[in-house]
Amino acid sequence: MPGNFTLPRRGLAALLLPFAFALSLALSLAGCAAPAAAPPATQPIVWRMGTSWPTSLPLLHEAALDFADTVNAASGGRLRIETIDPARLLQALRGGEFDLVHTTAQYYAAEVPAIDFFTAVPFGLLPVEQEGWLNEGGGQALFEAVLAPLDVLPLTAGHTGIQMGGWFAKPLRTPEDLRGVRVRIAGFPGRVLARVGAVPVNLPLGQIVPAFAEGRIDAADVVGPAIDATLPLARYAPHYVAPWHEPDVAMHLFIGRAKFLALPADLQQIVRQSAQAAALRSIARANDRNAVAMRELEARGTRVEPLPPAVVEALREATRVELDASARADADARRVIQSLLAYKARVAPYSLQADQAVFKVR
Template sequence: MFKKTTKLLVASALVTTLSSAAFAADKVYKWKLATTWGSTLSPFIDAPTNMAKLAEEMSDGRLQIRVDAANKHKAPLGILDMVKGGQYEMGHSASYYWKGKDIETLPFTTMPFGMTAPEQYAWFYYGGGLELMQKAYSKHKVLSFPGGNSGNQMGGWFRKEINSLDDLKGLKMRIPGFAGEVLAKLGVTVTNIAPGELYTSLERGTIDALEWVSPSMDIKMGFHKIAPYYYTGWHEPATELQFLVNERKFSKLPKDLQKILITAMRVAAYDMYVENYHMNAEAWAQIATDYPNVKIKTLPENVIKAMKKANDELLVDMAKESPLLKEVLESQKAYMKKAREWTKMADYKYLEDNL
């Protein structure tokens, strides 16, 4: 009797275990993702949209992610708070938008005069950058992953030509991240404005200049109609967007769905980088033929020199903010020093010899 009862209990336990496994395999997880971008803002909005499609396809429909653009949730610069609070399981934005909340998040987007996109991706995935980013975001109970790179961005649109440092003093400019700190040190009045408000702010004179991204996205915004001087970049050589994931919600996903989500984010991020490069190549050709009044400029040497000096001084002060921030900045500096020698040999030398 005892043996028979034991066998029944074991059999019952096995059935329960198998049923639970089957239930877990069949369960559909429905998530929501909030973006900083509007629904038509390609290629930025394409990264989370494509990621959601990939995740659903690879999971056979078990992981479904609804993407809410900024025009739906109305809080383009509130993504971190919404994911942190659990209102959304995921977000897509840029890490430097949170510098006012947590300065330790700032360097994970890009830094002035910093790494190029290939260098930065190598740092993230093979140079310890991703681990440092998770460490920085752990206090917020969220995970952060690379979300797509814009490559080297243009320096912005200006109503008037910049010929000297004096032309920067009192200038009102929209520019986020550490570059804003650099320009503020040189007398620029810096502000950060959500993407959907940029054109109106420039048109109404609320700002005198702005930087957005690069030709493919800038021309569609119409900035050239108001500010014809288009400057080459210095401030965002490798702007990496980010996927934010609520840590608690992520931990509740089955292991296979966790891996699928991480893979989908990585694939979508790289695809955005490639898509953006293609779009810029086409848009640059379009500027030359369709918008001949756009004046392509490079900032004067003395201005660049002053910005580099201000940048170096601010980095010293920034490193004092926290041990983690110092660790991140030193890691980026060391990796760039190592990788740049190969970049010069592989890319710069090739272009120098063959153009």
């Protein structure tokens, strides 16, 4: 998963507080003044959206644009989403110009630990399963409940698809081969690697290659073939490891709850459905581009190396231990983890019976 390149790691409430306060103040004063004239029917509502994604991360950046374009079209121009140029992001934040942000929950897990598990969990849910958990298994209701105290409405609005296990300078043959390895990785998967002795290093995308060249890292988790193929990673780390830690990485919209609830019911539904449309489109886009990029990597001599069973089991056990520790440390995290694992237990057997059966015969 990429680091947070352009969106400073301020608290969620801080990102969205300026407009929420302004709206609250306006409502409180409404009873003390003459009713304001209704705006003309043709006057659009304009929301300004910041994103965590530079244009150098097209799969992620495009998910944000998909959401904005769908809202703009489906609302007939009544609600317009303006995407802020990443070059102006910091200025926009400081000026309180955001109405919503397109990012990923993982970036704010230090403030709200429970939301980490809506981004990625090792050995967890595939993209379609993630959507199933959110929409059919109670995940979305939990997501909203966890962030309700911050007056933030979260919506999933993008997926990267399955991410490879990373680029390593040396092969992984035993669990001991991970000890002391400095891995560019973030979030919950980084904590899992730390439990087997690796050293997580948080770096933005643009610093990965220099860090390899300067000997500051020994391995790197990037995104997936479509983005990995744009970097000379094999020059420094020729061992491209099979997936395990991020069966999917979800991207999210964080919207001020008061701002959202001020919309007419039909525009609220358009916002929700546009987020889901962006999420589903991103799954298709990632699958297509990663497939093409994987062929390009193979043509250059890169091969995906499966993890030995002993390494997989060590990582699986480390994931279990870290999930248990997270559940003990935070009540909301415990509810989210329990829900996610219950949904995985519900759908994983069918995936084995159906999806893998098709993979074997087609």
